[in-house]
Amino acid sequence: MQPDLLSPAHTAHVASQLATRSPLIHCLTNQVVQSFTANVLLAVGASPAMVVDHEEALAFSAIADALLINIGTLTREQALAMRAAIDGANRAGKPWTLDPVAVGPLAFRSRFAREILAQKPAAIRGNASEILALAGNGAGGRGVDATQGAQEAVSAARELAQQTGAIVAVTGEVDYVTDGDRTLTITGGDPLMTRVVGTGCALSAVVAAACALPGSRLENVAAACGVFALAGKRAAAQSQGPGSFPSLFLDALYQLHTEGA
Ligand SMILES: Nc1ncnc2c1ncn2[C@@H]1O[C@H](COP(=O)(O)OP(=O)(O)OP(=O)(O)O)[C@@H](O)[C@H]1O
Ligand SMILES: Cc1ncsc1CCO
Numbered sequence: 001m002q003p004d005l006l007s008p009a010h011t012a013h014v015a016s017q018l019a020t021r022s023p024l025i026h027c028l029t030n031q032v033v034q035s036f037t038a039n040v041l042l043a044v045g046a047s048p049a050m051v052v053d054h055e056e057a058l059a060f061s062a063i064a065d066a067l068l069i070n071i072g073t074l075t076r077e078q079a080l081a082m083r084a085a086i087d088g089a090n091r092a093g094k095p096w097t098l099d100p101v102a103v104g105p106l107a108f109r110s111r112f113a114r115e116i117l118a119q120k121p122a123a124i125r126g127n128a129s130e131i132l133a134l135a136g137n138g139a140g141g142r143g144v145d146a147t148q149g150a151q152e153a154v155s156a157a158r159e160l161a162q163q164t165g166a167i168v169a170v171t172g173e174v175d176y177v178t179d180g181d182r183t184l185t186i187t188g189g190d191p192l193m194t195r196v197v198g199t200g201c202a203l204s205a206v207v208a209a210a211c212a213l214p215g216s217r218l219e220n221v222a223a224a225c226g227v228f229a230l231a232g233k234r235a236a237a238q239s240q241g242p243g244s245f246p247s248l249f250l251d252a253l254y255q256l257h258t259e260g261a
C-alpha cells in the first residue's frame with residue numbers, strides 16, 4: 001500500500017492546539033539537549049519540566065500531561081528514574097514517548113530500551129538505524145547518527161508499531177509515521193537540521209506533546225513531524241549555517257502558531 005501524505009491543514013491545527021492547550025511535558029532526556037529541548041517546547045507553546053530524581057519523577061509524571069524518555073546519555077541512576085516515571089505515567093493514564101538514541105551496538109541502553117518497550121509507549125520516534133535496531137532488523141547506526149535512510153526502515157517501523165501498539169515515527173530526509181496499518185509521509189525540513197545537535201531529540205519532545213492532544217494519535221504525531229518539517233525549511237531558507245540555524249528554527253516554530261501556518 002502507498003503511504004498517505006499528511007494534510008497541511010492538520011499540521012496547522014496541531015500547531016495551534018499545542019499553543020492553546022500548552023501541555024506540560026515531563027522530560028527525562030539526555031544531557032546534551034536539555035536546554036534546546038526546553039526551548040523548542042516553549043517555542044511551540046508547550047511547557048517543559050525536567051524533573052529527574054527517581055522519587056520526584058514517579059510523582060511528577062502523573063501530574064504532567066505527557067512524558068518523554070530519551071536514552072541518549074543513559075546512566076544506571078537515570079534508568080531508575082525512567083522506570084519510575086513510566087510507572088507513574090502509566091498508572092495515571094498519561095502517554096509516554098520513547099526516543100531510542102543509539103540503540104543497537106550498545107548493550108546497556110539496548111537492553112533497557114527493549115525492557116521498557118513492554119511498558120506500552122504511546123509513541124516511538126527515532127532515526128532509521130535506531131528504528132531498525134529496535135525492531136530487531138539491524139545493528140544500529142554510527143553513534144547517534146543514522147547510517148540508513150528512513151525509507152529503508154518503514155517496514156521495521158510498521159512491525160514495531162504492531163508489536164508494541166505505539167505510533168512509530170522514523171525520521172530523515174522524509175519522515176514516515178505509522179500505526180502499523182496506515183503510514184503517513186512528511187516531506188520538507190532541510191539537511192541543516194542534521195548539522196546542529198538535538199533536532200531529533202527535540203522533535204521527540206514535541207511528539208510527546210502531540211500525544212497529549214485529543215484526536216487521532218497517528219495524525220497528531222505526524223503533524224508534530226510536519227511542524228518540524230515546515231519550521232526547518234523556513235529557518236534554513238534564512239540561515240547561513242549551523243550557528244544561526246537554531247535561533248531561526250525557534251523563531252519559525254513560534255511563528256507557526258503566532259502568525260498561522
Ligand atoms: N536530509 C534531511 N532533509 C530534510 N530534513 C531532515 C533531513 N534529515 C533529517 N531531517 C529532519 O531533521 C529532524 C530530526 O531528524 P533526524 O532523523 O535527523 O533525527 P536524529 O538522527 O534522531 O537526530 P538527533 O539524534 O541528532 O537529535 C526531523 O524533523 C527530520 O525530518
Ligand atoms: C551527541 C549526543 N550524544 C549522546 S545523546 C546526543 C544528542 C543527539 O542525539
Ligand SMILES: [Mg+2]
Nearest residue numbers: 101127200201
Ligand atoms: Mg536521535
